Amino acid sequence: MSSQSAFQKFRTSRSVQRKFSIGIRLVIAAIFMLFAIFPILWIISASLSPTGTLATQTLIPKNPGFGNYLTLLRMDQFPFWTWFLNSIKIASITSALSLSITTLAGYAFSRFRFRGRQTLLKALLLINVFPGLLALVATFLMISQVGDVLPFIGLDNHFSLILVYLGGAMGINIWLMKGFLDTIPRDIDESAMVDGASDWQIFTRLILPLLRPILVVIGILNYIGTYGEFVLARVLLRSNEQYTLMVGLQIFAGAQFQQRWGVFAAGALMGAVPIMIIYLTLQDQIVGGLTQGAVKG
Amino acid sequence: MTSIAAQNAQRKASSSKPILPRLLRLTLLIVMDTAVAWFLIKLVSLGYFPLVAAFSIITIFVNIVVLWKEAYPIRWMVVGLVLMALFTIYPIFFTVWVSFTNYGESHLITKQQAIDQILNQKYLPPTGKSYSWTAFKSPAGDYALWLVDPDGNGYLAKPGEAVTQPEPGENGIGELDEKGIPKTIEGYQRLNAILAATDQNLTQIRFGEAGKTIQVRSPTEAAELLQLFVYDATQDAMINQETGGVYKNLRGTFTSSSGEELRPGFIASIKINNFRDFFISPALRGPLVQLVTWNFGFAFFSLLLNFFLGLAIAIMFNDPDFPFKKIIRSFLIIPYTVPALITILIWRGMLNPELGVISRSLENLFGWSPPWFTDQWWAKIAILLVNLWLSYPYFMLICSGALQSIPQEIYEAARMDGANPWQLFRGITLPLLLVAVGPLLIASFTFNFNNFNLIYLFNAGGPPIPGTPTPAGYTDILISYVYNLAFSGSRGVNYGFAAAITIIIFFIVGGITLFQYRYTRMWEEVSENV
Incomplete structure (x- = not known):
């Protein structure tokens, strides 16, 4: 009997302990959450604050309003809306084309057996050890040289920027795609082939629909990576109307940071929100992709 | 098969x-x-x-x-x-x-192009065939020159056109006066001697077609210009025709024995000089040692801080029954969802001395706030802090994924044997976790090693190190230093040296990555999967 009560006591103490521990952890969680969202809250407040300079801002703005947003969209010198559309355009085209390249190559690596296949797959890994950022100088010189002959693939051009981004499409993600394709049984292909379907028909009608989950992850990560890319765009684009949002925001910050902090905050927020929404709605898929080694960009 | x-x-x-x-x-x-x-x-x-x-x-x-x-x-x-x-x-x-070249400021063109440009240079010989001249000016500001050689022959010279010898009446040339100079030229106004002598433009203009040009030398004389340099292929040198000086090709610049250089230079191989400069140039040693140390330190401490904060959070909430788990996670990954550039700029604003919210709050509370941008140590701390905010969610996500894959039975068994929580962590959690996330940690190290965006956008590498031959700051890492060398024109671009440092970075990063493949046996796995 006594042993029974001792056990009971032990159990209650454990459960009290547990409640206590959860309580403490909730407090810590609250502190971390504050750390996580404080900059965001502050930028929201800045964007709504009518005074609009860095010095005068308080966390809860007096007389909040959308004046900064209106100013943002009306500035001639800093065409925010054009930048935003440029970014959307470049990121959409790049991620769609990059996804096509990755998928087609992944399919070929998974379904065909050809000489040099293993070498090529390993070479892809090795080549990507060289960070693209390092080739910045060479890429810049190359694009400016090509542009001397063909201006539409030269500096200050979205087309050439997209091409440079696509140069990285044959990357680590091909491994991910190939791995996923390997899990799709080959019997599906074979039965279709017996019916006389061509490779292309098998790929588009049978395989592609099965790839949807992985296409979403790779496509979204690529989109986010391209949208947030800064260095290449900064180096290759030259004129105000051609800038992407990231380049534009950096230049705006460099020029008018302190005087027009509220306007900058509005721009930063409008630039960040679409990506935040994508992340938070698709967080489970994206987390899954990240842990498997998918890469942004 | x-x-x-x-x-x-x-x-x-x-x-x-x-x-x-x-x-x-x-x-x-x-x-x-x-x-x-x-x-x-x-x-x-x-x-x-x-x-x-x-x-x-x-x-x-x-x-x-x-x-x-x-x-x-x-x-x-x-x-x-x-x-x-x-x-x-x-x-x-x-x-x-x-x-392996000197590609950069004043070495931007090929050797042939540079030679062509130098051969185009002319000089005005102090003696030689000369003319007396009379200037004419059109209402539009174009000049023409009437030249008379010592034999009394008259010539008409206009910029960019061949020199002609017209008779009066031809080409709008009027009657000649007693000195053999036309009184009028159609479309032009004859300038008197004083006007001509004081006209600043006249001495700058080259009359006649390319290759045979005539320039005004003095108020009374005009003379034919001569080619200043001759290229001697056997010596690979330029010979100055005026002084007789020899300019030898030295690392892509024609240089005289006294060190005088001819512009433009050209792209030339300078062998391993760029790499030698990196390792042993005394002027660069100080800043480069500082740069490389900080580069490694930054990547290492970033990884350490970000990983342990991420891990701590992951362990704290690694409990299936924990309340509001999903909401907490959504909040905690918010920093990861904001594009990094925007985050960095926001932090730059928040830490802004005197104006930013953090600095101002500290000022109000303690009467002092750290000089985040002007002191090298506080700048480094600020960068680590911003990077912590940027990347702990990533580590939190991958760690919580890895934690969930550790079977609970192992802990049960260890607890039976009387292990305390610290022993559980050291003996089970950490080793198993490192096996799972090790490759991602190494990848993250190499990413931070080249984290250009953070360094460049937060502080552009500042505060600057005083007295360096090329611009460098206390928080610059190699890649941002390379960017300055190649793209910030303040002290002249140097693509060659930038490329050499790039190669050095590549060997560092490549070495670490190969170690990762080795260490994780990824290469073998890859081979098996193929």
């Missing part, structure tokens, strides 16, 4: 069947080859030989892939391969080439 062989056989058979698509393919190929040929000719004429080589090889490759039946699988990825070759592989080779 036999079924695959059969499939392949079937594929080969079926791929040679249709004729129309093949014709279409051939037509497209011919069109493409023609366009590339035109493009290559243009590139050759501009002297861009590395690009010519790259495009030629790639075009040959594409032709082989399209025409050769065995290459059928490669056709599925030919576009990707071409883009990779152009924008990933070619830049690597180009970087290697540039790193």
